[in-house]
Amino acid sequence: MKMMNGLRAALGVAIAAVLISAWAQEGTPAGASSGAALNASGGTTARTARQANRALKRKVYAALAKHKEIDAGDIGVTAKGGAVAxxxxxxxxxxxxxxxxxxxxxxxxxxxxxxxxxQRPFGQ
Known part of the structure; x- marks a missing residue:
């Protein structure tokens, strides 16, 4: 009887270890790091997209600033996924x-x- 209880306990511990290990690895592709899993989860993709849009917007403003004949102070730029307005x-x-x-x-x-x-001059 003691032998059966010992086997049941050992089997229960083994099953729990397998389940915990499988749960911890769920959703992570084989060989992927936890950082890659976070990117794949969608939590940081919106943030990455916003950063890319802001970076593109800054590049557009910088390109306009190189042309002194254009007054870029009155020009607004919106960027979203490569599309610029x-x-x-x-x-x-x-x-x-x-x-x-x-x-x-x-x-x-x-x-x-x-x-x-x-831009029209005042009075016209």
Missing amino acids: ISGTVSDASQINTVVEIVKGVAGVTSVTSKLTV
């Missing part, structure tokens, strides 16, 4: 196409939507 005003109609071409030339930009308008 620009809005605001420029002083001359020819600058609209110039701004669009500059933005298209930035690495990571997949499309450009322009809502730029020409």
